[in-house]
Amino acid sequence: GKCRHPIDETALLRFCRARVPGFPRACASLDVDQFAHGQSNPTYKILALTRRGDVCGTYVVRKKPAGTLLKSAHAVEREYAVMRALRTTNVPTPDALALCEDARVLGEAFYVMSYVDGDIYLQPRMEECSERRRGAVYEKMARTLGTLHAVDPRAVGLGDFGKAERYGERQTERWAKQYEASVGPGVGVHAEESMMTLIAWLRSNAPAKEISGRLVHGDFRLDNLVLSRARSNGDDQVDVLAVLDWELSTLGAPYADVAFNCLPYYLPPGLELYPTLDPANLPRGVPDVGAYVCSWSRASGLPNPMTEGASTTWPFYIALSLFRGAAILAGVRARAMQGNASSANAHEMGQLVDVFARRALLVVKGANVPRGVNELAHRSETTSATAVGFEPSAKAASLLNKLKHFMHAHVYKAEEELEAHAITPERWSVSPAVESLKTAAKSAGLWNLWLPLDSAALLKIRPNDGEESTLFAGPGLTNLEYAHLAEVMGASVWASEAFNCSAPDTGNMEVLLRYGSVEQQERWLRPLLTGEIRSCFAMTEPAVASSDATNIESAIAREGSDYVLNGRKWWTSGACDPRCKVIIFMGKTAKDGSGVAKHRQQSMVLCPMDAPGVRVVRPLTVFGYDDAPHGHAEVTFTNVRVDAAASILLGEGRGFEIAQGRLGPGRLHHCMRLIGMGERALELASARAKSRVAFGKPLAENGAVLQRLGQCRVTLDGARLLTLQAAHELDARGIKLARGAVAACKVAAPAAALSVIDAAIQIHGGAGVSQDTPLARLYAGARTLRLADGPDEVHLETIAKMEIRRSKL
Numbered sequence: 001g002k003c004r005h006p007i008d009e010t011a012l013l014r015f016c017r018a019r020v021p022g023f024p025r026a027c028a029s030l031d032v033d034q035f036a037h038g039q040s041n042p043t044y045k046i047l048a049l050t051r052r053g054d055v056c057g058t059y060v061v062r063k064k065p066a067g068t069l070l071k072s073a074h075a076v077e078r079e080y081a082v083m084r085a086l087r088t089t090n091v092p093t094p095d096a097l098a099l100c101e102d103a104r105v106l107g108e109a110f111y112v113m114s115y116v117d118g119d120i121y122l123q124p125r126m127e128e129c130s131e132r133r134r135g136a137v138y139e140k141m142a143r144t145l146g147t148l149h150a151v152d153p154r155a156v157g158l159g160d161f162g163k164a165e166r167y168g169e170r171q172t173e174r175w176a177k178q179y180e181a182s183v184g185p186g187v188g189v190h191a192e193e194s195m196m197t198l199i200a201w202l203r204s205n206a207p208a209k210e211i212s213g214r215l216v217h218g219d220f221r222l223d224n225l226v227l228s229r230a231r232s233n234g235d236d237q238v239d240v241l242a243v244l245d246w247e248l249s250t251l252g253a254p255y256a257d258v259a260f261n262c263l264p265y266y267l268p269p270g271l272e273l274y275p276t277l278d279p280a281n282l283p284r285g286v287p288d289v290g291a292y293v294c295s296w297s298r299a300s301g302l303p304n305p306m307t308e309g310a311s312t313t314w315p316f317y318i319a320l321s322l323f324r325g326a327a328i329l330a331g332v333r334a335r336a337m338q339g340n341a342s343s344a345n346a347h348e349m350g351q352l353v354d355v356f357a358r359r360a361l362l363v364v365k366g367a368n369v370p371r372g373v374n375e376l377a378h379r380s381e382t383t384s385a386t387a388v389g390f391e392p393s394a395k396a397a398s399l400l401n402k403l404k405h406f407m408h409a410h411v412y413k414a415e416e417e418l419e420a421h422a423i424t425p426e427r428w429s430v431s432p433a434v435e436s437l438k439t440a441a442k443s444a445g446l447w448n449l450w451l452p453l454d455s456a457a458l459l460k461i462r463p464n465d466g467e468e469s470t471l472f473a474g475p476g477l478t479n480l481e482y483a484h485l486a487e488v489m490g491a492s493v494w495a496s497e498a499f500n501c502s503a504p505d506t507g508n509m510e511v512l513l514r515y516g517s518v519e520q521q522e523r524w525l526r527p528l529l530t531g532e533i534r535s536c537f538a539m540t541e542p543a544v545a546s547s548d549a550t551n552i553e554s555a556i557a558r559e560g561s562d563y564v565l566n567g568r569k570w571w572t573s574g575a576c577d578p579r580c581k582v583i584i585f586m587g588k589t590a591k592d593g594s595g596v597a598k599h600r601q602q603s604m605v606l607c608p609m610d611a612p613g614v615r616v617v618r619p620l621t622v623f624g625y626d627d628a629p630h631g632h633a634e635v636t637f638t639n640v641r642v643d644a645a646a647s648i649l650l651g652e653g654r655g656f657e658i659a660q661g662r663l664g665p666g667r668l669h670h671c672m673r674l675i676g677m678g679e680r681a682l683e684l685a686s687a688r689a690k691s692r693v694a695f696g697k698p699l700a701e702n703g704a705v706l707q708r709l710g711q712c713r714v715t716l717d718g719a720r721l722l723t724l725q726a727a728h729e730l731d732a733r734g735i736k737l738a739r740g741a742v743a744a745c746k747v748a749a750p751a752a753a754l755s756v757i758d759a760a761i762q763i764h765g766g767a768g769v770s771q772d773t774p775l776a777r778l779y780a781g782a783r784t785l786r787l788a789d790g791p792d793e794v795h796l797e798t799i800a801k802m803e804i805r806r807s808k809l
Contacts, residue, residue, distance in 0.1 A: 005042045005066065005549050006030060011105050012046070012061065019098040020112050024056040032061075041065060041076060041247060045115065058117075060094065063110030065335065077101060079246040080111040082215075085156040091148050091370065107259070116242040118226040124275045125283050126222075131630065132236040132480040141225060142292055144240045145261060146299020149214045149254040162250035164213035169206040170250075171256065173197070173409055175327040180405055182330040184398050189333065189427045191401045194357035198323050201364060203408040211302060216257040218248025221264075223275065255305045257319035258296050264317055265289040266363055267356075274352060276633035302693055305734070326356035330587030348680075350369045372390060396481035401444055403488050403499075410440055411495045418494050419771065422539040427628035428576065437498035438531050446473035447456020448529060449485050450501045450669065451620040452510070453731075460518045461526055472529055479727040483672045493777055501628040504537040504573055508584050511604070515650040515658055520606060524582045533581040536574035538635060539659070541567065547791050549659055550598050554587035554637065563605055563647060565613070565640040566766060571788070575609070576619050578630025583607040583614070585637065586659065589652045602655030607646040613640035660735065661714060668730065668742060670785055671723045671749035677778045678756040684773060692763075699763060708763075712756040719745070719752035740802045743795035750789065754784040 009030045016023045027048035035043045041062050048057035062500040066075055076099075080693025083096040095114040103109065113169075127133045141596035153159050163170065176199050183191040217224075221663045226242040265288075269278035284289060287295070290306055328352045392400055414433045421431040447748040451474030452458075463472055477485070487496040505528060512525040527533040533692055565589055574580050588598035589603040605616065614639070619631040625634075650658055686709060689700040699705045723745040729738035755781045761768030768775045786792055 002495045005034065007044065007063070007106050009059070010444035015100055015105055016046075016048075016059070016100070016112060019100070020059070021097060026050045026056050026639055032423050033671075041341045058115040058789035059097070060113050060115050060406075061110055063106060066107060070694050075247060076109050080113075081112065082158065082161070082246045082249045085158050086151070089147075089151050089156060091144070091151060092242050092244070094244070116226045118241045119146075119229050120223060120570075121227055122223045122275065124222050124277050125286070127283065129230070129285075131283075133230060133238065134283060135221075135287070136236040136238040136284075137209065137227060138287055138292060138294055140227070140240050141222060141261075142295035143299040144225070144243065145217070145220050145258060146296045146301075147219075147723055148217060148243075149257065149296075149300040151301065151558065153213070153215050153251055158215060158251070158665075166206075166253050166254065167205075167212045167252040167615070168210055168316060168320060171252070172202040172206060172495060175324045176405055176409070179327040179330050180401065180524055182327070182334040184401070187331075190394075190397070192267060192354045193358060194354050194361065195323075195326060195330075196212065196401065196404060198326075198357045198360050199405070200318070200319060200408065201361070202323060203412075205312055205314060205364075207310065207313060210253050210313075211255065212253045213251055216250060216252045216254060216255045217243065217246065217251060218252075218257070218260075219245050220257055220261045221275075230662050235312065253317070254300060254302060255313065255317045256320060258293060258305070259314070260321040260324070261296075262289050262292065262318070263321055265292075266322065267359060269541075314626030315364045322356045322360035322363070324361075325710050325777075326353045327339075329353050355748070356721050388730060390480060390721075392484045393435065393478075393481055393692045396477060399446070399449065399475060399477075400484055400488065402444060403449075403485055406441065406444055406446055407488060407491065407495065409435055411492050411498060415492060415494060415774065423771075427545040427626075428578070428628055428631075430577075430579065434494075434497060436751065438500070442531075445625060446499050447531075448472075448500050449477065450474070450506045450509075452483060452513075453478050455513060458513045459521070460516075461521045462631050479668060479730045480724060481669070482725055483727040486669045487676040487679070491680040493774070493781055496673065503509040503670070503671075507536055508537055508582075511584060511649065511658055513761040515654075519646060520649070524606060527581070532579075534574055534577050534579040534630075535582045535584065536572050536580050536633075537584050538572045538575075538637075539586040539711060540569060540571045542570045542634070543568065543635075547794050549586070549602065549656060552586060552588060552602060554585070556585070556587040556589045556603055557646060558589070561644055562641045563708035565607060565637040565642065566604070567637050568634070569637070570620060570632075570634040572628050572633045573627075573633045575616055575633035575635050577629050581609050582637075583609055584649070586655050596653065598655040599656045602659075603652045604649040604655040604658050605642055606649065607637075607640060607642050607647065611642060612642050621774075622784050625777060625780050666725065668745065670789055671719075671726070671745045673725060674749040674753040674782055674785060675716060675720045677782055678712070678719075678753040681753075681757040681760035681778060682709070682712050682716065683711070683773060685763045688760075688763050702760075705763060708759045712759050715752045715755050722748045746789045747792050747795045747799075750782055750786045751792075754779065754786075757782055 009032055011025070011032050012032070016267050017027070028051040029049050031049055032048040033045045042065055044061045044063075046059040046061055047055050048059070052054050062076055062079065080099045080476075083093040087095075094116050097112045097114065099109075099111040100106070105771065121129075121137070126137065129137070130580075155162060159469075179195060179199075180191075183189045219548060220243070224244045225240050225242065228237070228239040228241055259422070263276040265274040265279055269273060269276050271283075277286065279288065293306050294304060303309060305317065308789050310753065333351075333353065361378050414437060417433045419430055421427060421433070453476050455474060455476060459472060460470075486501070489499065489501060508523060509528050512521055512528070515796045516525060524533075525534070528535060538550065539553060540546040541554060544553055546552065554565070554569065557564045558567070565585055565587060569585075572583070575583070584604055585607045585608070586602055587606050588601050590601040593599070594601070615634055617634040617637050619626050619628070619633055636699075649655075651658060686700075687707065689702075689705050690698060692699045694702070726741035726745040729741045732738075735742070757775055761775050761779065762777060764773060767773055770776070
């Protein structure tokens, strides 16, 4: 026979003779013909032939495809197990005869089942049939699926066939991971924007409570049914002889199964490579989707998801089914790129990925999509107008996709636990959830994303045995590339630390990277890069206006081979953290009147947190938040001795220079995180406006609310553009020439974030200032950055002076 993926007929014959019950002794050879239908597991019709060439038996072999496979995909072993278990029920399946898990036989695992002869209709329109037969087939199909969902899995030995809880949520994550593995530079296919948007919607709308724990087929559709042959065109006496293709079967939510079964009603009519129905022009005898689901509901004994329960239930499962179909098609496309796909038209099937995703978004009628997952630079409706030239590079785009997935799969889900820990007496200890996130981020390749493009050249140390080099080098991004990632991280106040990208550590690590000696990098930078310790930066002082760094009064006095530090600092962020082991201390090595230039009097030294004389006086609060365990401390230094040679950074009198180099890029990171804060707030505000009813109508229909939401979008996009421009100039011209652009975004970004967060709070009402939303914490953080990033007045003065100089030219 014809086989696109030939198999070893001699080895198969040996196996059948030894393992297949009742295999005919007269069989001398096999005729193998691969079925053309089916895109996933290669399936073959096997004719057992006598020496004279007569057929003495007919079987079907189904095997895994060749090549590198996605984890958990193509599980023929599960197909075999479920068909064996269902033999004692009213669910019709082929007889599962023998399973071979020894890859030495045919190269991959396979099983042999009986051949069931009957009609298989590939198109749901069934145009070759009469009205009566169409109606009978659809009724039998609905009843068969309902019968499956009525089976008690424990009664047939399948009680542990899968996890029952959070099925919708877990399916979303499963197919998101499979999709992510099917795109990217390694595959040669870019991720579709529509798919990323759909993933975000599904994650935001997974049902909190769902009917689950039932046996689900996972791919139940008309062309997976073998039906009794029609005796005439009008024959309405129909039986389902066998349900095929159990590869995706598990324990789960039956609504997901019936939704997938109904996909032909929801796909755009006219697709050449996928069966569809036009609900506005159904063939006579084919029920509408409501009637079909009603038949299934009666057979299964379960509530009708289209008429009972939450209004989002049915749209969610339809969208999930379309997403799963798209993810499977992306996998087919990826295998085709490798030359492993089992279908001759696999490349064409891959083109439907975007079609499926867009259709799903249409089904959910444009329901809110978190902006943190759908940034400006990836939104086709705005990219050409506002972000040309500032789009993420291919490398950054790939990291963005991974980062978005991680935020939804891990960070957002951990927020509730982290918020709860932050108000307990144990809050000054590190929550286990934080370390868990860090471990997951390292495994995902999302560690030290902040490391600059030239970091590999600046690093004077090398990984120890057993340490991964990627933990040290990072992805090597430009400021513009990293800006896109920082925005996504900004959507959660807890996110940056998970990726080792939080202040003040990033700024301190950059100082050590650029100005630290080999010994300083070995002692302090290595454990900071690996996330073993944290650090703090002691510059601001309560006694002087520290926005002018030349005002600093803390002293660094040389005594022999030591420096002696004295002074009082505050807003020393991170000093309360039990993991904080090192302080970068800024003070004066030359006094006023010493003849040393004003900007050459400051120096920076490294000081161990446990050095005698260092005392954390108190944690400071930000609008009542103490930000434990990180904290913002007031710290005193009383005759603190440090080794001069080991602690001085770059040299005496270079502190102001280091500060300028540190605060430019580092605080640009703050600006992009502020945009992310604003996007999260706008997402929440939009969702609230749609769901909250006041004075008889949703807030989303209130003109004043719409005006404010529209203004939020304009404000955020403007601030984003300023920040991306500053990042670009920083890359192209350096901090000195980009100073004006950096100052502009430092004014615009916090103002934009505050305006949007304030609007979101107003739309939420009392909930906006409570612990039930992240808005209050976001507002506190954004408001602080109008000071921590340098006061607006300083930045505006810098910009104004540049304008005055330009006017003189």
